Amino acid sequence: MPMPPVPDLASLSLTDIARLAEENKLPPVDRWNPTHCGDSEMRIARDGTWFHQGAPIGRQAMVRLFSTILRREEDGSYVLVTPVEKLDIAVEDAPFVAVEMKAEGEGHAARLAFRLNTGDLVTAGHDHPLRFETREDGPRPYLHVRGGLDALVARPVYYELAAIALSGGDSPPGIWSDGAFFPLEPAA
Known part of the structure; x- marks a missing residue:
């Protein structure tokens, strides 16, 4: 399923923004507890750029998709999680x-x-x-x-x-x- 286009903030009222935020249903990553599988070889730089194996991820749709399965663990670390796997991801500042x-x-x-x-x-x-x-x-x-x-x-x-x-x-x-x-x- 394709990701919806990124909205133009200037053209939206705050009521529209609140409605869109509410409609943006995210996967229930807080309820998924698979076995830890290793390192994703991914990193989020301080400027928000996502990298995989040292190269920037150029497709914004991929970044948006990965961001929906990002979770912060109790120890402060970050993981990408699905119902069947959990992989570490490095975050330099905020994701x-x-x-x-x-x-x-x-x-x-x-x-x-x-x-x-x-x-x-x-x-x-x-x-x-x-x-x-x-x-x-x-x-x-x-x-x-x-x-x-x-x-x-x-x-x-x-x-x-x-x-x-x-x-x-x-x-x-x-x-x-x-x-x-x-x-x-x-x-x-």
Whole structure:
């Protein structure tokens, strides 16, 4: 079955985005517990590029398909899982990258939707929180996607978030989305 085309975020309302996200049924990877079979020889780079045996995977449809069977284990490792096999996959930072954002409303009534590098749509809120970490190389914003899987928010999208946070007048500065508040600075 072919994967549906990646939607154009700019042409969708947040209601449309929420409906599409709800319709995107994923395999029940959390219920699959096959025997560990080894290493997939795959890696997801920090920029979201998927590699197999050292070469980038050029077909976006393959990346989208593999992303639907990705799971994070209790020990923090990542695996690709099917009903009959489980293979390790290396992830340099986060398995997804939030590459585009659409905002509607302001303050407490704001809603922010993100398109991931895999084409998935996620609306930030209580079930999909944003968090901001500070590291030696600067701030790192993340969006929770599902089941322990996060998306690193791409730098241009982070700048959009920072502008919203700084213009909002909240103390500390932060982001509102779908009734939830996410401070821009990590808790001390």
